[in-house]
Amino acid sequence: MKFEIRREIPEDYRAVEELTREAFWNLNAPGCTEHYLMHQLRAHADFLAELSCVAIHGAEIVGSIAYSRSRVEETPTVTFGPLSVLPVYQGRGVGASLVRHTLSLCREMGFRAVVIYGAPAYYARFGFQPAEAFDICSADGMYAAALQVLELRPGALRGVRGRFFESPVFEVDVRAAEAFDRDFPRRQKRETPSQREFQKIAAMRRPRAPR
Numbered sequence: 711m712k713f714e715i716r717r718e719i720p721e722d723y724r725a726v727e728e729l730t731r732e733a734f735w736n737l738n739a740p741g742c743t744e745h746y747l748m749h750q751l752r753a754h755a756d757f758l759a760e761l762s763c764v765a766i767h768g769a770e771i772v773g774s775i776a777y778s779r780s781r782v783e784e785t786p787t788v789t790f791g792p793l794s795v796l797p798v799y800q801g802r803g804v805g806a807s808l809v810r811h812t813l814s815l816c817r818e819m820g821f822r823a824v825v826i827y828g829a830p831a832y833y834a835r836f837g838f839q840p841a842e843a844f845d846i847c848s849a850d851g852m853y854a855a856a857l858q859v860l861e862l863r864p865g866a867l868r869g870v871r872g873r874f875f876e877s878p879v880f881e882v883d884v885r886a887a888e889a890f891d892r893d894f895p896r897r898q899k900r901e902t903p904s905q906r907e908f909q910k911i912a913a914m915r916r917p918r919a920p921r
Contacts, residue, residue, distance in 0.1 A: 855914035
């Protein structure tokens with residue numbers, strides 16, 4: 711499958727929100743809020759437009775990745791998400807290509823590290839490691855299996871440890887997200903096996919010992 715990766719432009723916004731909704735609908739929870747998050751993220755000061763890209767197949771946007779500023783204590787990091795691929799194109803290398811392309815951009819731009827929440831089995835292929843290996847925990851002081859770190863150069867996080875803080879934009883207002891979703895075609899919310907797997911990984915947390 712051939713596709714082009716380029717930077718997202720304002721003319722892409724609605725199509726990206728639609729594909730994000732398609733990609734996440736009933737995936738991690740009944741319905742989804744990721745398309746609303748995408749909408750809100752672009753207007754936030756933490757949004758990194760220069761790293762947010764789309765994958766194009768023919769004339770269609772089939773994948774998208776968004777980046778934002780984050781930090782480990784006071785050390786700046788970057789975070790990606792949502793990472794979205796239209797269901798019909800999933801498993802064909804679109805998401806992996808978006809990740810690799812933008813990680814290369816991160817290195818060129820001099821960022822130190824990328825910290826994300828995601829499925830460890832998937833992101834290990836890009837070099838992500840458990841955040842616990844760096845003594846990095848969630849904002850509420852928990853080691854979490856889903857929290858993962860990639861140093862963009864060897865030793866970039868040497869001496870850096872403590873709590874990870876993603877952008878406040880990720881604290882989604884559920885009611886606002888539901889109102890935003892009414893502007894999209896109606897879809898049925900339902901429970902799926904993928905939600906149980908998501909909940910299993912999300913529950914893999916334990917307290918970080920006091921330092």
